[in-house]
Amino acid sequence: MKTFALLLLCWLAPLAAAETPGAAAQAYARGDYAGAVELWSAEVRAEGVTAARLAALGNAEWRLGRKGRAMICWERALLIDPRDPVALAGIRHGLDAGGVERPKPTAVEEYASFLNADLWLLLAVASFWTTVLCVAVPRLRGRPAGEANQWTRVGALTVLALCVPGLWGGRSLAARAVVRRAEVSLRLTPTQFGEPLRGVAEGDVVRTERPLNGHVRVRTADGKTGWVRAGEIEAVRGPGLPADLEQKAAP
Amino acid sequence: MRRFLSVCVGLCLGLLARAEDRVHWEITPRVTAPGQPFRLQIMVESDVVLGGAQFISREIKPPRGMALRLSGQIIRPDSNEATFNFSGVAPEQLGEHVIPSFNLRFARKVVVVPEIRLRVSDQVTFRREAQARAELVLPDRVLYVGELVRGAIRMRGGDDEAVVASYGLESLAEGFSMAVTAERQPLPDALGQGLQTTFDLTPIREGAGEFALNGIMLVQNGEAGAFNQGGRDRPFAFRRRLTVAHVPERGRPPEWNGAIGRFVAEGLQVSKDKPEVGEPIRLRAILTGDGNLDRILPPELPADEKWDVLPATERRRHAEDQRMFVYTLVPRLPGKLRTPAVRLATFDPATKTFSRLEFAPLEITVTGNAPAQVDLVTADPAAPVAAQPKAVTGLATPEPNRSSPFFRGSPAGSLGDAAGFWSANATALGLVLAATTVTGVLGYLAAHPEIRRRRRARALMRAALAEAEACRRRGDARGFAGAVVRGLQAGVAARLDAEDQAMTQSDVERVLPGADRARLDGLFLRAHADRFAPAASLADAGDADADLALLRRLLATR
Numbered sequence: 066m067k068t069f070a071l072l073l074l075c076w077l078a079p080l081a082a083a084e085t086p087g088a089a090a091q092a093y094a095r096g097d098y099a100g101a102v103e104l105w106s107a108e109v110r111a112e113g114v115t116a117a118r119l120a121a122l123g124n125a126e127w128r129l130g131r132k133g134r135a136m137i138c139w140e141r142a143l144l145i146d147p148r149d150p151v152a153l154a155g156i157r158h159g160l161d162a163g164g165v166e167r168p169k170p171t172a173v174e175e176y177a178s179f180l181n182a183d184l185w186l187l188l189a190v191a192s193f194w195t196t197v198l199c200v201a202v203p204r205l206r207g208r209p210a211g212e213a214n215q216w217t218r219v220g221a222l223t224v225l226a227l228c229v230p231g232l233w234g235g236r237s238l239a240a241r242a243v244v245r246r247a248e249v250s251l252r253l254t255p256t257q258f259g260e261p262l263r264g265v266a267e268g269d270v271v272r273t274e275r276p277l278n279g280h281v282r283v284r285t286a287d288g289k290t291g292w293v294r295a296g297e298i299e300a301v302r303g304p305g306l307p308a309d310l311e312q313k314a315a316p
Numbered sequence: 317m318r319r320f321l322s323v324c325v326g327l328c329l330g331l332l333a334r335a336e337d338r339v340h341w342e343i344t345p346r347v348t349a350p351g352q353p354f355r356l357q358i359m360v361e362s363d364v365v366l367g368g369a370q371f372i373s374r375e376i377k378p379p380r381g382m383a384l385r386l387s388g389q390i391i392r393p394d395s396n397e398a399t400f401n402f403s404g405v406a407p408e409q410l411g412e413h414v415i416p417s418f419n420l421r422f423a424r425k426v427v428v429v430p431e432i433r434l435r436v437s438d439q440v441t442f443r444r445e446a447q448a449r450a451e452l453v454l455p456d457r458v459l460y461v462g463e464l465v466r467g468a469i470r471m472r473g474g475d476d477e478a479v480v481a482s483y484g485l486e487s488l489a490e491g492f493s494m495a496v497t498a499e500r501q502p503l504p505d506a507l508g509q510g511l512q513t514t515f516d517l518t519p520i521r522e523g524a525g526e527f528a529l530n531g532i533m534l535v536q537n538g539e540a541g542a543f544n545q546g547g548r549d550r551p552f553a554f555r556r557r558l559t560v561a562h563v564p565e566r567g568r569p570p571e572w573n574g575a576i577g578r579f580v581a582e583g584l585q586v587s588k589d590k591p592e593v594g595e596p597i598r599l600r601a602i603l604t605g606d607g608n609l610d611r612i613l614p615p616e617l618p619a620d621e622k623w624d625v626l627p628a629t630e631r632r633r634h635a636e637d638q639r640m641f642v643y644t645l646v647p648r649l650p651g652k653l654r655t656p657a658v659r660l661a662t663f664d665p666a667t668k669t670f671s672r673l674e675f676a677p678l679e680i681t682v683t684g685n686a687p688a689q690v691d692l693v694t695a696d697p698a699a700p701v702a703a704q705p706k707a708v709t710g711l712a713t714p715e716p717n718r719s720s721p722f723f724r725g726s727p728a729g730s731l732g733d734a735a736g737f738w739s740a741n742a743t744a745l746g747l748v749l750a751a752t753t754v755t756g757v758l759g760y761l762a763a764h765p766e767i768r769r770r771r772r773a774r775a776l777m778r779a780a781l782a783e784a785e786a787c788r789r790r791g792d793a794r795g796f797a798g799a800v801v802r803g804l805q806a807g808v809a810a811r812l813d814a815e816d817q818a819m820t821q822s823d824v825e826r827v828l829p830g831a832d833r834a835r836l837d838g839l840f841l842r843a844h845a846d847r848f849a850p851a852a853s854l855a856d857a858g859d860a861d862a863d864l865a866l867l868r869r870l871l872a873t874r
Contacts (some may be wrong), residue, residue, distance in 0.1 A: 079707060124712075128711075158711050253593065255626070278626055290592065
């Protein structure tokens, strides 16, 4: 009993510690959003990316009026934890009140957002190996497969089949990008003087297709297709923090 | 005294006299017909040992129109004599032709060969068609800079000679770039027996220049066959003065891109005939014909209100007489559009005229919406404004320290992108498959013990066969019979699933129907007689080959 209490204490200790607001959270609470961005960015660099940190960073960026950076943070937070409440609330707020557009998730994407891409893959691999071992072990032992083995096989194959749309949806969710520039034109052709079709706003999420001639073909939330320059959008799948577009590349 | 002095002076003069080299040459025949092959033999005799000869072919300069090649030399290292054989073909011009004096360079000294004269006369009876001959095929006209001139050397066999090979092609072409395209190809049937070497010649400078080609063909007298190996080499030499000019500026169309020759606009191809507005497609224009296809600059294709044109990388295919120009087109408007016109101007060197080529445009159906199209909405200003319920939204309070044991990772890449993930899984799967296969094979062998038994029996039979052969060579008849019987018993026991020692002649008969019973009895008796009785006489030892054949037959039985 004593041991169990100790283990429970150890498990609860981090949760208790989580309740203590850090310097960044304090800065956010008192309205110093620029300070909060700096502190959370430093935390991400030092301790690694988590969905909660990215979501919090997204909130601070949004408060500073940087829609593109905020959307990137929230989208990346959802790639790690598809049900992160802060990121989901942020995106919902951006769509309803912030004038941001985001393609409606397809049925497969909705299904895939139940877990993240890594968990889908792990589940698929685990079920595949379970099936393989259920077939191989009785053969190696030279005995017929038992009833439990048969049931395990069926179960593992079912899980594997259920993982396929999850994997497909995860792939589709990753093939999106956020518009990072303020006034971006969707062009008819991937050329410097390509005719502008319509504008896309900073923070809009687009589905990306093929690249050509320094441009990327994208499909907007309302289904319009066109070309934008590669530097005007940032892929959702990428390193933790949003790219600093103002920073010039090293020579 | 006076007499003695005169003898001394004579001896001194003899010692001081310079040793002279004797050079003798001979042309066969002495007088030739135009274009007739001849042989030249040069014999050198010196007072000193000559040693090896060097650079013989470089020194000799045959007159214009004469082909001459060294075909053999006889020089002994310890001899003061040398013989050189040249084969040649007489010039077409009548008269006396002089090969200027030249040096023969030996290891020890240089010997001067006096000038050699060959008389060419039309009085000599010579049937040209009987001999093998070489012809240079090259257009006899003004050539143009950048043009692709196709030439050939035709080595045609005659009535008495056949051309079987050629080698040593050398060319001297200042102001031209030359590339051999095919060597030693058989001649077309219409030209008779022979070989041809084709080449491409491209003039690169304006002006007059001399084009020289020489080489050797190997000719054979009579019928070429496996037993007729007496080939002779026959040189050929061509010198042609060529005039090169630039493509005339008069009448030259502005879109001329360097195309010289006769071309055909084969057609256009598109990668997709129903693209969407803004979707790039690939347009290929295929040009065929005879000319400098590789040197043509791709025609420019300007963009217009219907199409945007992007630079495309052309993947060159060295197809025969074909050139492909590739463009990337992006449609700007929906509807039925025709591809932009691809126009080309060409210059025909034979007629000295320019002509224009145009690829027939293709009709493409472009789907999608026009960029300028606006969806009009009819609205009634008098209608009451529908109150849209606004969703209750807002940013949630951040919880940066919240963590979840399941949802970890990085948005930069998924587990599937990690190095080694797929290879580790593939390796493990391979190991499981290998283990399953091995287990399956071992299980099968365990379930069928006869496989191992028969394999062991075959090994025993082979050993018995080898032992029997050895005994037979030694003359050990009893050992021979014992080895054969042991082999037979092992083989038969594996078939009948019994013990080797228990097998008798009858069992062998069961497995080998038709086996000679008397022979089997004899074999078993010779093998086992000493167990039961004094050794039997071996005088009636049977046919050893027949005994071995029995064992071999059993070994071959499956």
